[in-house]
Amino acid sequence: MKKLFLGRQIRSLRENAQLTQRDFAERLGLSTSYVNQLENNQRPVSAPVLLSLGEHFGLDLASLSVDDNDRLIAALQEVFADPVFAGSRPGLQDFKMVSQNAPDFAHALVRLHQAYRQMGEQLARFDDRLVRDEGLARPTPYEEVRDFFHFENNYVHDLDLAAEELSVRLSRTGRLFARDLAQHLEERHGITVERRRGEAGAGVIRRYDPATRRLALNEALPESTIVFQLAHQVALMEAGDIADAVLARARFQSADGAQVARIGLANAFAGALVLPYRAFLTTAQETRHDLDLIADRFGASLEQVAHRLSTLQRPRLKGIPFFFARVDRAGNITKRHSATKLQFARFGAACPLWNVHRAFESHGTIIRQLAETPDGSRYISLAAHVIKKSGGHSGPVLHYAIALGTEIAHARDIVYCDDLDLAREAAFEPIGVSCRICERLTCPQRSVPPLNRAISIDSNDRRLIPYEIR
Incomplete structure (x- = not known):
């Protein structure tokens, strides 16, 4: 079991109570030197001290996690x-x-x-x-916001709770339809929803006119996208106070970053409104995380379902920790989050051995990969090709591959693992995070040497990789 060090949290509790270390120690029945050691992470926190901190100073024991850092x-x-x-x-x-x-x-x-x-x-x-x-x-505004959500574990508790409560009120069948959200926008905010044929090649998805209170949606969009965009508009109208509090805490470096984050928070609210936490988690567990069945249950897209699975981080009600990524044809990761030990590289493309790249060759199917990272961790990785259209013949068509995965320890809860030979060592393909930080020295797909290793080149010896890593 990992030892729990909570020096910063303990110091914050004491300072908020405006107590000296001596007074704080007396409240807890401890010595001053022991409190000093706890605050400086020189000693781990014992179970009795945890209980005492909860009793005397309101420390939320359920929110503590040894993996937060x-x-x-x-x-x-x-x-x-x-x-x-x-x-x-x-x-x-x-x-x-x-x-x-x-x-x-x-x-x-x-x-x-x-x-x-x-x-x-x-x-x-x-x-x-x-x-x-x-x-x-x-950093660019999008990079700054990406890192913000990454370190928030892609879950904003107050926002998620508010969306779930609204979803329960609006849904008559346990699933939100476009008509439910359109009716709510009209009755609560006086907003008229219209579906219009998108301008050829314009790629317009949603357009709201505050003056006329009209929300126009591209009728060529799939129903799951229509529902999500309606939910996004609800978020803009009703989740502003929560978003303001989050933005004030985040302290973005630029106004553009704060604006991008506000849109991201509205998207998070929309996802939680369409896929409410408890109902979604229950369905995921009952279907053993069958993506197609979950999508059918909520009328959502595969990407929406996969992304939502990676956000189930509610205290005392967490789902399986998943990583999620969306990759374009050039290998750029356009969305990324991981609740697992696997953390995506902040720079460079993803590992070429990862099955997400092969998804572009297999439209309409979910491909599977048993993978092992250089630290010995093993994962089941699911990947699928996603096509996004926003118009007719001349409209833009976007191609992405999405990946969803978790550690193999959760295999019994993942339907996609049922017929895989998890006991066979050779079944697990070696993958890395990014070539520039990967320590696998003999990988035939390596694009660049590791940043922290020297190379040697022999003009008389040519192999698949034109250099030897020292």
């Missing part, structure tokens, strides 16, 4: 894999200490490294031209 630790490990830190790479315990004791510092370091990477990419594109625009050193 895993994402931040993974981000720090990737930062220090950069050659700029060669010879000074901290150990795992150092990463844990920083993430537990100084998370704000750790996040700032990750952002600083991101700015360094972006500046390097800008300089590479512009050769030796000097670029002095300070905006280049900042």
Whole structure:
């Protein structure tokens, strides 16, 4: 069992109560030196102390998780894999200490490294031209928002609860239809919903006119998208206060970042409204996470279902931890989240051995892969090709592949594992996270050497990989 270090939380409880360490220790029946050690993560928190903290200071024991810092630790490990830190790479315990004791510092370091990477990419594109625009050193709004949701575990509790409560009130059958949401928008907000034929090639999905209070939806969209866009409009009208509180806490670096985040929060509300937490979790468990059956039950798309499965992180009611990603044909990860130990690379494309790339060749089917990462963790990965249309013959057509997976320890709860030979070692394909940080030295699909390893090249010896990693 992992030891639980809660120094930052304990210090916050004491400071909020405006107590000295001595007074705080007396309340808990502990020595001052013991409290000092707890606050500095020099000792783990015992069960009796946890109970006492809950009783005297309202510590929510159910919200504690020994894995809360895993994402931040993974981000720090990737930062220090950069050659700029060669010879000074901290150990795992150092990463844990920083993430537990100084998370704000750790996040700032990750952002600083991101700015360094972006500046390097800008300089590479512009050769030796000097670029002095300070905006280049900042993450783009979409990158900033992506990282925000990543470190929030892709779950905003107040938003999810509010959406679920509204869904229960609006749904007559346990499933929300477009007519339910359109009626709610008209009765509650005086908004008229219209379905219009989209302009050829325009790619318009939804357009709201605040002056006339008319919401126009592209009639060529599938019904699952129509429902989601109606739910998104409901979120914009009713979840503003919750979004404001989240944005104030997040403190985005730019107004654009805050605006992108507001849209992201509205999408999160919409997803929770269409796929309410408890009903969705129950259906997922009853079907053993059969994506098609879940989609049929709620009238949702495969992508909506897969994405929602990765967000089931409600305290005391968590679902199976899944990773979710959406990849375009070029291999760019356009959406990503992981509640598992597998954390996606912040830069570069995904591992070419991952089955998500093969999904483009198998439209209409869910392909499976048993995979093993360099740390020895094993996963079941599901991938599917997704096509998005927004018009007729001349309208844009988008192609994506989505991936959903979890650790093989959950195989008995995943219907897709039933006929797989999980005991056979060779059944698990070796995959990595990204070539630049992958430690597999003999991978024939490697595109670039690892950042922290040297290479040697022999002109007399040509193999699949034209260099040897030292």
